[in-house]
Amino acid sequence: xxxxxIPKGTRDFGTLEMQxxxxxFDTIREVYRLYGFxxxxxxxxxxxxxxxxxxxxxxxxxxFKVLNSGDFLSSVSLEELEEKNLARLANKLCEKGLRYDxxxxxxxxxxxxxxxxxxxxxxxxxxxxxxxxxxxxxxxREFYQCDADVVGTQSLLCEVELIQIxxxxxxxLGIATCLHLNNRKILAGIAEVVGVPDQLTEMTIAMDKxxxxxxxxxxxxxxxxxxxxxxxxxxxxxxxxxxxxxxxxASLSTxxxxxxxxxxxxxEMRFILTTLSTLSSLSIEILLDPSLARGLGYxxxxxxxxxxKDVAIGSITGGGRYDNLTGIFGLEGTSGxxxxxxxxxxxxxxxxxxxxxxxTASSTQVLFINFGQEEVQQLLPxxxxxxxxxxxxxxxxxxxxxxxxxxxxxxxxxPYVVLAGSEELKQGKFTLKDMVSGDQKVLSEEQLIQSLS
Numbered sequence: 001x002x003x004x005x006i007p008k009g010t011r012d013f014g015t016l017e018m019q020x021x022x023x024x025f026d027t028i029r030e031v032y033r034l035y036g037f038x039x040x041x042x043x044x045x046x047x048x049x050x051x052x053x054x055x056x057x058x059x060x061x062x063x064f065k066v067l068n069s070g071d072f073l074s075s076v077s078l079e080e081l082e083e084k085n086l087a088r089l090a091n092k093l094c095e096k097g098l099r100y101d102x103x104x105x106x107x108x109x110x111x112x113x114x115x116x117x118x119x120x121x122x123x124x125x126x127x128x129x130x131x132x133x134x135x136x137x138x139x140x141r142e143f144y145q146c147d148a149d150v151v152g153t154q155s156l157l158c159e160v161e162l163i164q165i166x167x168x169x170x171x172x173l174g175i176a177t178c179l180h181l182n183n184r185k186i187l188a189g190i191a192e193v194v195g196v197p198d199q200l201t202e203m204t205i206a207m208d209k210x211x212x213x214x215x216x217x218x219x220x221x222x223x224x225x226x227x228x229x230x231x232x233x234x235x236x237x238x239x240x241x242x243x244x245x246x247x248x249x250a251s252l253s254t255x256x257x258x259x260x261x262x263x264x265x266x267x268e269m270r271f272i273l274t275t276l277s278t279l280s281s282l283s284i285e286i287l288l289d290p291s292l293a294r295g296l297g298y299x300x301x302x303x304x305x306x307x308x309k310d311v312a313i314g315s316i317t318g319g320g321r322y323d324n325l326t327g328i329f330g331l332e333g334t335s336g337x338x339x340x341x342x343x344x345x346x347x348x349x350x351x352x353x354x355x356x357x358x359x360t361a362s363s364t365q366v367l368f369i370n371f372g373q374e375e376v377q378q379l380l381p382x383x384x385x386x387x388x389x390x391x392x393x394x395x396x397x398x399x400x401x402x403x404x405x406x407x408x409x410x411x412x413x414x415p416y417v418v419l420a421g422s423e424e425l426k427q428g429k430f431t432l433k434d435m436v437s438g439d440q441k442v443l444s445e446e447q448l449i450q451s452l453s
Contacts, residue, residue, distance in 0.1 A: 009133070009141025017347075019363055020356050021144075024173070024343050025126055028146045031168045032124040035161060037148050040123050042105040044130075045096045052097075054104045054298060054328070056201075062131045064141075065094035098130035102147040103298070103325070103338060110151055110336075111329040119152030119334075126343075137313075140344055149338030151326070156268055159302045159321065160275045162339045166306055166317055167284040169341065174355050176309040177316070178285040182292040183269050184299050184320070186252065189262015190290065193255060194234045196227060203227075204293035207239070215239050218291075238290050245273055245288040252290065268301060285309075298322045302337065308349045316345045358413075363392055366416040366452055367409045370396040378425050382445060389453045409435055416452065 006012065013021060029039075045066065052060055075093075099105050102125045110117065126146045133139055148165065150158045163179065170177045187207075191200040206221045213221070218239065219232050227235075237255055241248050249270055256262030269288065276282060284306075294303045301321030308316055319339030326334040350356050366386070368379055376395060386393050394414070396405045409417050419431040430448045433440045443451060 007141065009135035009139075011140070011142075015363075020350070021343065021347060023356065024346050024350070025144075025146065027172050028169055028341055028343075029124070029126065031165055031172070032148050034168070035122075035148075035165055037122045037124040040106075040109065040125055041127060042099070042102070042109055042125070044098055044128070046099050046105055046108070048095060048097045050108050050329075051100060051104060054325075055100055059100060062133055063100055064098040064130045064132050066096045066098065067093055068095055100131055101129050102127060102145050102340065103149065103322070106147070106149055106338075107151075107325040107336070108329055110334065111326050111331045114331060117152075120150050120158075121152055122148070122150050124148040137348075139314075144343040146341040146343055147338055149336055151334055151336035154323075154335045156271050156302075157275070158337045159272050162319065162337065163272075163276060163284075163286075163304070164279065164282070166339060167282050170306070171283055173346065173350065175316075175346070175349055175353070177306050178287055178309055180287050180289040180292045180305045180307065181269070181272070182289055182303050183265035183301055184303060185261045185265025185301060186256070186269065186290060187265075187293060189256040189259035189265060190235070190238050192259045192262065194227075194231050194238075196231055199225070199227070203235075207291045208293035210239065210291040241290055245286065248288045248290070249273070265301070272302065294318060294320060298325045300324060304339070311349045311352050313345055313348055313352075315342065316349060317341050359415075364394050364412065364414045365392045366394075366418060367405070367414045368393065368395040369402065369405050369417060369419045370399045371419075371421045372399045375420065375422055375425060379420065382449075385449060386452060389449070391452050418448065 032039075048063070048065065051063055055062075106123065106125065110121065124147060126144065128142055128144050130142050133141060135141060148162065150162075166177075166179060187204055188197075188200055191197050191203050194203070196203060202225050203222065206218045206225070209221070210218050219235070222232060222235070223229075237251075241251055243251070249266060253263070253266055256266060273286070273288070276286065292303060292305060294305065299320040300323040303320035304318065305315040306317035307314070317339060319337070321335070321337040323335045325336060326332075368383060370376055379395060383393050383395060396408060406417065408414075413435075415435055417433045417435060419433065420429070424430065428445055429442050430445065431440055431442050432448060432451060
């Protein structure tokens with residue numbers, strides 16, 4: 001008999017993992033609400049007509065497609081089956097797919113519900129997404145995204161606010177980070193100056209791999225794609241850009257002076273960096289990175305990625321400005337900008353840094369030892385009072401040996417245990433034991449409630 005298993009790239013989460021994951025989700029959720037974002041949810045399944053063509057060729061290939069219900073082969077001829085054209089077969093066999101991200105479904109939501117929304121609309125969404133990718137460290141086929149988007153305004157103050165949110169979340173989580181910042185208009189300007197305006201996609205896909213394959217690898221890949229030696233020579237100053245953000249902006253302004261769209265991107269970048277410089281409370285490192293491209297094809301302005309400084313795991317937050325996304329669903333002229341926290345990668349970072357708070361090890365704050373049915377009945381009103389005050393309480397369900405009950409508390413990292421046998425209950429006395437220090441003290445009921453509340 002085969003052992004039960006789960007698909008590659010997916011995971012089970014036990015109680016400790018869920019407590020830690022909820023610590024991440026709750027932290028992000030609290031910060032989103034602090035900035036006025038409101039929560040929505042969308043279905044796991046979307047129509048393929050909603051998803052296809054929004055993520056580029058690679059994204060379309062990584063979509064999980066769901067077979068139609070019933071006799072899904074009825075619309076396919078024997079000749080088409082024998083031809084084995086998978087893309088064409090998928091279009092006939094599948095009408096739905098699992099969402100690839102939360103942004104495209106959000107754009108569909110905005111268009112579908114536009115008469116109910118007040119613009120600008122600030123939403124956040126914490127749900128799983130699916131990608132038919134090759135599983136590897138930090139990359140899963142099922143994972144959670146924690147998105148925040150603003151639609152209905154072109155104001156760059158939204159970008160500034162989202163960067164503040166990123167800074168606040170990672171400050172609360174205790175993760176040192178670096179935010180890489182760029183603009184699609186700068187990339188378009190680079191393509192113009194290099195002499196390949198029609199090959200922007202090829203150029204950005206290669207440049208986006210700069211961290212993985214290095215500058216020489218990027219140039220080699222572009223050469224293989226038909227970029228001339230002159231093109232590559234003109235690209236070199238951009239990929240070798242150094243200095244402070246102000247010095248990089250100055251260099252880019254000189255290099256892109258002949259490109260109107262490039263200068264527009266520089267103007268937007270200058271506004272964001274200047275505005276951020278007025279915020280003395282920011283702790284995140286910010287780097288203007290002209291090699292940053294981000295693969296998703298719907299970005300049109302600002303693009304950003306966040307990487308942990310102390311753990312090599314890739315991007316843990318990404319996002320950008322998109323001006324045309326709702327237009328593909330029939331709503332023109334609705335600009336948006338958003339970010340997405342990768343909760344699973346954040347979890348891995350906190351695990352490697354051993355940075356989860358110790359209190360996330362248990363959801364139970366205090367365990368009452370079970371000395372018998374009569375004692376438990378006397379304890380229940382007290383337990384009810386503590387729970388009404390927000391204290392998480394358990395009573396051990398059986399009057400087992402004391403050692404077994406104490407081991408239960410210890411294995412679940414429950415910080416406090418209360419012991420009260422029949423004689424103690426008659427006297428109104430309770431022994432409170434600190435499971436970390438081992439200290440014990442005898443308290444009255446009122447003192448116990450005050451101590452634990």
